[in-house]
Amino acid sequence: MFERETAARLRLLAEPGLEQARAIREVHSLKGASASVCATLLSGRAAALEARLKRGEPLGDADVTPLTEAFDAWSAAMHTTEAVAA
Numbered sequence: 001m002f003e004r005e006t007a008a009r010l011r012l013l014a015e016p017g018l019e020q021a022r023a024i025r026e027v028h029s030l031k032g033a034s035a036s037v038c039a040t041l042l043s044g045r046a047a048a049l050e051a052r053l054k055r056g057e058p059l060g061d062a063d064v065t066p067l068t069e070a071f072d073a074w075s076a077a078m079h080t081t082e083a084v085a086a
Contacts, residue, residue, distance in 0.1 A: 002037050006030065006071055014064045023059045024050060030067070034074075042070035 009026050012018065018026075031046035045066050053059060 002033055003075060006033065006042075010064060010068050010071060013059065013067070014061075018059060020053065020056075020058070024053045027053060034071075037074075039070065039074040042067060042074055045070050 009030050013023060013026055027046050027050045031043050031050055034040075034042040034046060049059075049063055049067070
């Protein structure tokens with residue numbers, strides 16, 4: 001569920017024209033959800049972005065890439081762990 005919802009959230013954040021308030025809510029949710037599954041790099045990056053957005057800085061194209069990279073790294077680690085456990 002986390003992977004599916006996070007992928008959808010990242011796609012939404014990458015869309016141009018997302019309202020600032022919506023971006024803040026989505027990044028806040030991403031921060032909490034990622035912390036709950038021990039995706040600490042993703043959670044930390046989301047927290048930093050959330051703080052910037054709350055200061056009024058706009059969401060830029062380059063803001064989603066670090067989140068996506070952290071998510072991809074977490075996902076790869078989880079799938080490697082699952083394969084080793086099997």
